[in-house]
Amino acid sequence: MNPGFSFGSYVSGTSCVHRLDPRTKLIAGCAFIVVLLCAKTAAALAVCAAFTALCYALAQIPPSKAARSLAPLMAIVVIVAVLNLFVTQGGQVLVNWGILRISEAGVQTCLFMGARLTIMMLGMSLITLTTMTIDLTEAFEWVLKPFARFGVPAHELGMIMGIALRFMPQFANELAVVYHAQVSRGARLSNSPARGVRMLTSLMVPLFTSVFRHAETLSAAMDARCYHGGEGRTHLHPLRFAPRDAAAAAFMAVLAGCVAAIGYFL
């Protein structure tokens, strides 16, 4: 029905970035955000930008693919930047329209925030571009593991994410079928609001019953295959840190050092 559906923006490849352990990428991503937030000067930002560009080159992601994955996120960047343009005040006033005033400091912050966020988004996209969602799920589960002793159900959360990802395309398909069926029976969103609500129930109720139906049989099927929680489970692809993960960590540390040094000396 809907063959074009795909989730995430994974670009397959065998570069060193692709082959990094997903946990390394996840942690490095978090570290990168922290570093970016600590970068207070244009010089520091420039270093971060150079670092991001280098990573993209290493991952062999063509710029067009990168731009496409960035496009939907740019809305956030633009909104934040424009907000800063008006909110931050200081220095010479450039434009004055009644309550709206743009000052020199506003323009500076606007550009700075825009650049910082763009780099941040680029960094995050690189993770989803080079890592399959399923691997990210496992990394997520591992990162949460230390919190298990405080009652965080790390394994279960990972399993839930995995199953959700598995069923996403299927529900998209089923929704398309139900939509076509109800449209064939004259359902339309336009016209009166009452009719719109009726249309929505006619879509949502079948979808939810189908979710419950799937959940029931899926749980029986998992039972039948001896699923009993995360205890004693082994993995087909156990996550193993390799030397290249250490290299990535060192790389990250160098970046942090550079940013810190720029902040300290300039």
Add this chain to the structure above:
Amino acid sequence: MIDVQNVRFTYDGANFALDGVSLHVRKGEFLCILGGNGSGKSTLAKHLNALLIPDEGTVKVQDMPTADADCTYRIRETVGMVFQNPDDQLVASLVEDDVAFGPENLGVPTDELRERVTQALEDVGLSGFERHETHALSGGQKQRVAIAGVLAMNPAVLVLDEASAMLDPRGRTGLMRVCHELHERGMTIVMITHYMEEAAQADRVVVMEHGHVALEGTPDEVLVQARALAHLNLDVPFAARLSLDLRHAGMAVQPTVDAGKLAREVLALGKAAGICTTADANAAAPDAADADVDFPTCEGDADAPALIEFQDVSFTYDAAEAKRQRKRKQAPAARQAKWGNSPDSLWAVRDVSLQVRRGEFLGVAGHTGSGKSTLIQHMNGILKPTSGRVLVDGTDIASKGAESKVRGSIGVVFQYPEHQLFAETVYKDVAFGPRNLGLSGEEVDALVRSSLDRVGLSFDELAEKSPFELSGGQQRRVAFAGVLAMDPQVLVLDEPAAGLDPASKRSFLQMIARLHDQGLTVVMVSHCMDDLAAMCDRVAVMNEGRLLGVGAPERLFLHARKLKDVGLGTTEPQAFAEALRAGGWPLEQEKLYTEKELAGMIAAACGAGSGNAGEASSSPAGSEGQVVE
């Protein structure tokens, strides 16, 4: 292997789904459990691997009682289970992760895991699919992945709970093949089904009714008991019906479920009576002729006005890609996948010209992925052709304003329509369509009444009930009524009988035939050639998005070989007739045999010779587990 002793089980405390079942599954056998809907066969299956625990009686797997909680995981490791819906039982997004799920739970070390996954996928014929995404596979492939997932746990018994019910014929054949291969290597197989052709291939058959075992024995013993099976809401396989008919006509043939064996017996009788020419030279002739003759393209009552007309319709789900290719003036690359349908082939429908005439019953045949569903979604404008035109009553459906008019006059019933029910009462659900058309209260009321009546449901009994309380068959009828309530001129049906047991399927098809008799134009997509031949005025055959041919079934199904080339069969009587012809039996060339005609013809020809048939009937009995296609 598995020992079931006097098991009783109830879901609600009042009605016993299993009521005193005793059953012994022997090591290495191929057991088939048959039964209509609600006979308790799936409940029994769930008892075999401790998903359900009996209320009374015991189930023992290799002497481990299922009631003992300590044995649960060892039992589930021994008895692997495959479920009905291919979409519900795959846990992971990638094939290899899904296959590894079971052994991962058992704590198998990683190196061995890899071996087991590779081996299991090889066993089901899906080597090389390790990194494929599960949701992009066909139904049959998903079921085979599910089997691989069970095999990776190294079970001794494989239980298939109606695993083939939702598959197309091609998927079903693949599934059966895998089961037979596993069985030959010593796997014990318990197959729950309501397909008689599958039961005919088993070593032993058990028929369930109302929670207990009604019949038990080899397929040749059980499946020929026509009266008993009809009483149990089941069908008798074609070969068994024919052999019974022939015996009834006084011929000395063994009652059997094996069409190949029956054909050999009949041929032997024919030779004895001097009807058959022994030469096989004849056999090649019809095939050779067949290769030259094109399918009939347009036939039947050409004067009848066209209600829906397809003019060179092509459709692609990826319009942008199509445009790019057209710009480059390049033929689309042949990206046909190695298996079944190819989800990424560009054109879903290609250059189709077809007329649906007023008052006719048009069948659409073709295997999954041949573009049937895409084709029928063009009929009421859900999909618009990428190129070409679709005219309904002379109006182009792509033109403005045509849409709402078309929606009312052409009712489309999708596959598994009961999954689209949503309202709190049957009345409201059926009234959804006419209300959307903006009709007044009384008109809606009258339409709901008449449409419920037309699908054979009682308005007074059901109107205020919730559709979710009804049985599966009734739900489907309600969904049907919801489409009929729009008072359409044309009813377009996508696999209307999919997933029903033989009895409900029969009554459902009768209902459709009745609607057609009442003057509705019907377009029906089906995998079952026998249904199409019996019901349709004309049949259109689709293959890889193209229309291969349209014509009356009497002409179309004669081209057995050509149909086989595109993965379809012909009708069962015709296949049998072809087998006779190949054996040197002189048959009329241009005739589509029905079962009755075939039995009558054979009996009449052998009428004189039935006396000296003694040698034929003494041929060794015993199922070979093979049915001629």
